Amino acid sequence: MKKIEAIIRPESLEAVRNALNIAGVTGLMISEIEGHGKQKGVVQQWRGERYKVELLPKAKVEIIVKDQDVGRICKTIIDNAQTGEMGDGKIFIYPLEDAIRIRTGEKGEAAI
Ligand SMILES: Nc1ncnc2c1ncn2[C@@H]1O[C@H](COP(=O)(O)OP(=O)(O)OP(=O)(O)O)[C@@H](O)[C@H]1O
Numbered sequence: 343m344k345k346i347e348a349i350i351r352p353e354s355l356e357a358v359r360n361a362l363n364i365a366g367v368t369g370l371m372i373s374e375i376e377g378h379g380k381q382k383g384v385v386q387q388w389r390g391e392r393y394k395v396e397l398l399p400k401a402k403v404e405i406i407v408k409d410q411d412v413g414r415i416c417k418t419i420i421d422n423a424q425t426g427e428m429g430d431g432k433i434f435i436y437p438l439e440d441a442i443r444i445r446t447g448e449k450g451e452a453a454i
């Protein structure tokens with residue numbers, strides 16, 4: 343199992359969620375976050391001395407998937423979140439040790 347963590351534009355979230363639903367994703371987590379990438383948002387000079395790194399709003403989508411589904415799910419996200427402009431976001435992929443469904447005690451892939 344893997345955890346896919348996608349940082350995307352908030353305006354892409356609805357399309358990504360719909361596509362993930364069609365792709366058969368049953369569970370996910372969504373958070374509203376702030377962050378910056380290479381461009382550090384907008385760099386501003388304030389009273390001639392301070393520079394502020396601007397944080398821009400992004401949406402974080404976290405999904406636990408079987409190893410065999412990682413490529414297909416990442417493609418689904420990219421197909422619905424890519425504008426080609428800077429700030430489209432990133433996908434991070436983590437190995438996942440285990441999952442447990444609390445109601446039943448099911449573990450591993452049976453729990454996702
Ligand atoms: N190295 C990183 N570590 C943690 N979070 C990151 C990293 N890079 C990007 N992010 C997150 O992804 C969001 C979007 O990043 P962004 O797409 O601007 O990356 P980028 O490297 O600047 O690429 P681009 O040149 O396409 O803008 C950031 O606001 C931040 O939340």
Ligand SMILES: [Mg+2]
Nearest residue numbers: 379380381429
């Ligand atoms: Mg950027």
